[in-house]
Amino acid sequence: MAKRSDTGRMDATDVARVAVFAAIIAVLGLPGSFTVLGAVPITAQTLGVMLAGAILGPWFGALSVSVLLALVAVGLPLLAGGRGGIGVFFGPSAGYALGWIAGAAVIGLIVHAAGRRPVLWRTLVGIVTGGILVVYAVGVPVQSAVTRLPLPETALTSLVFLPGDVVKAVIATAIVTTLVRAYPRAFRRTWATKDTTTTPATLVP
Numbered sequence: 001m002a003k004r005s006d007t008g009r010m011d012a013t014d015v016a017r018v019a020v021f022a023a024i025i026a027v028l029g030l031p032g033s034f035t036v037l038g039a040v041p042i043t044a045q046t047l048g049v050m051l052a053g054a055i056l057g058p059w060f061g062a063l064s065v066s067v068l069l070a071l072v073a074v075g076l077p078l079l080a081g082g083r084g085g086i087g088v089f090f091g092p093s094a095g096y097a098l099g100w101i102a103g104a105a106v107i108g109l110i111v112h113a114a115g116r117r118p119v120l121w122r123t124l125v126g127i128v129t130g131g132i133l134v135v136y137a138v139g140v141p142v143q144s145a146v147t148r149l150p151l152p153e154t155a156l157t158s159l160v161f162l163p164g165d166v167v168k169a170v171i172a173t174a175i176v177t178t179l180v181r182a183y184p185r186a187f188r189r190t191w192a193t194k195d196t197t198t199t200p201a202t203l204v205p
Contacts, residue, residue: 021052021064029080043080049100050131050172053107061104095142099135106130117191
């Protein structure tokens with residue numbers, strides 16, 4: 001079998017995987033959402049974004065989130081609380097939703113840095129960086145602009161999301177590291193070994 005990597009070339013299996021993770025993110029919104037100190041809902045869907053980036057890699061992970069958001073834009077109620085329609089992208093949570101795309105890409109880039117097999121510390125760093133910091137970096141300024149609250153105040157109120165997001169990051173890290181050991185085929189990637197001069201790359205079909 002030829003070596004493959006997450007380069008953007010898609011086959012039928014890649015299309016199916018992208019669709020599956022878009023569906024997973026949507027399903028994680030079924031329990032609904034709730035708000036605390038603001039207009040942005042707290043949901044479990046960020047967990048799906050974290051897993052998409054870490055398992056599919058940067059490009060396919062970002063694509064799966066983009067597919068979900070495209071379906072939301074045309075009116076499907078796939079965001080937590082049954083939200084859908086183009087109006088979602090003009091509300092206070094618009095930046096967080098759009099930040100999912102960049103977040104998934106950053107997660108994949110860090111988790112699979114230099115084509116290496118995911119390890120615990122890099123997986124956690126990648127998921128926290130992309131799934132929390134990047135999403136907040138996009139979401140907080142947009143929320144501030146929409147609600148017309150000062151940016152520092154918006155950032156402070158957004159800290160209410162942090163404990164839940166940290167829990168989701170830990171859960172996602174545990175799932176990814178378990179898959180690496182128990183079912184590496186889930187990643188469908190070619191992983192380079194540490195000693196590339198003496199050991200061939202590990203091929204994951």
